[in-house]
Amino acid sequence: MFDAWGRASGAQVNYQSVGSGAGIEQLTKKTVDFGASDAIMTDDQEKAAGAPVVHLPVTLGAVSVGYNVPGVTNLNLDADALSGIYLGTIKAWNDPKIAAINADVKLPNTPIAVVYRSDGSGTSYIFTNYLSAVSPDWKSKVGAGTSVKWPVGIGGKGSEGVAGQVSQTPGSIGYFELAYAKQNNITSVNLKNAAGKFVPPSVAGATQAAAGAATNMPADGKAIIVNAPGDQSYPIAGFSWILSYQDLDANKGKALIDLFTYTTTEGQQFSEDLFYAPLPAGVQKVDSAIISSLTIAGKPQ
């Protein structure tokens, strides 16, 4: 997408994928013009940045919960079951809480091998935010963040590590971005959303979740959209944000504004091929308001 904009506008974007934490750090040190993150900046980070920073939602993704139970091709889970599994209170696949929502599936009596991300990650951020939102137990015992103290399970390094562990270990369950589930042929769980329907993870489900939350979208773009309302919404979805100082550099300001506008409008066409979801109209409106509020060298556009 940066390539396409570059060719159209003549400017060049140099983008490095280093992880949300490092991106925020570089923005604060002003070694980069803009950063990107899957996690909202904490108060500490915003204070360290010095000047106001805007969060511009530019894409969103679904976090799928993949599993490997031989013989089971269709599995439903709800908030209770998933949080129980990750808290360690539900230990075997044929636990009554899981069996109750899977009436026509034969569940084996094997122990559940839980897999999580050992490295700090935006995917963990979205996943733990979901668990905190639906389980008061999880919220008090563990909490939400890019790195938490997981009650049970083993850690895989990177989404590819978790996906690899799940595809190799019978009886395991793990979470990763939708793209990894598709690429590794791992079956994903149908998760019960706020409207009570069991939905599989999908690009459309993520867009529905954002549309559902767009009605109450805060003007500063910092919205967590887990467990969003809507019949087709997928419950574990989250935005990725571009982070930029409110006041832009005199030389690059115009190009940056052009880039941000492109990213949130025409640039959205590239999302689906990469298993990311395009922004719904409501969010694009909030985006254009945020972009209009940016100033160049102190002066409004």
Added chain:
Amino acid sequence: MGVFGALTLVGIICLIVGSMIAESAGAINAFGLQFITGPDWDPIKRTFGALPFMYGTIVSSGLGLLIATPVSIGVAIFAVEMAPPWLGNAISIVVELLAAIPSVLLGLWGIFVLVPFMQRTVEPWFVDRFPGVPLFEGPPYGVGLATAGIILAIMVTPTIVAISRDVMLAVPISQREAMLALGATDWEATAKAVLPYCRSGLLGAIVLGLGRAVGETMAVTMVIGNRSEISASLFHPSYTMASVIANEFAEATFDLYVSALVELGLVLFLVTVAMNALARVLVWSTARSSQQLGAL
């Protein structure tokens, strides 16, 4: 030129240590000695205790050495004492090739070959044969302390073999010949003349291998399960100091977190330095005693 080079090197090391101490000041002030004895590493609740990582590092390295030492010294004995010279050289070349394999590659081999093997064959076998023994209990994940120990054994073998071989070659031939002249068999000559002679050198090789095992990061983090928990079983996942730093540093979102990770690095550094110093002293004392006895 040489002096300049040496001074630069020392300067760089001092800079590294100095900046590590400066960066970890926050965590040192906040936790003190609790850092090493605390069992909880919780970024959300902001408590950082490194005990599980020290346990994981010590046990996985210890296990690695337990497996590697007899194998490596056996290979060295064979290469020096028993094999014809061309075979001895060939063996040491092959073993050194093992050292050339990048750590990440070994980790990938671990994930795709060793872990399934452990999970499907080795771990169930142990759990069946020794039911109820705390050392071998737990669901067969495949990843865990045992697997990490095996990978570390593979990684330190070349180090121990290379040094043991050098140390054994340094034994004066008069020692062997004297033993044989007294009527000893070949094996007795090796076991009673050569090995005791280079005992401290061999110990030095082992300690150097331990130093390498303690710092090994990528291969270990891919097969150890990355779980900060102390458990008696070898088949349970664990966590080493180096792995935790590699995993969490990029996303350490607040100052105390970064500081705690740097302090962890400092602890690791001090442990490695101590081991290397010990190894040097031992190897050096072998060289000295061989000079003294040679003079007799």
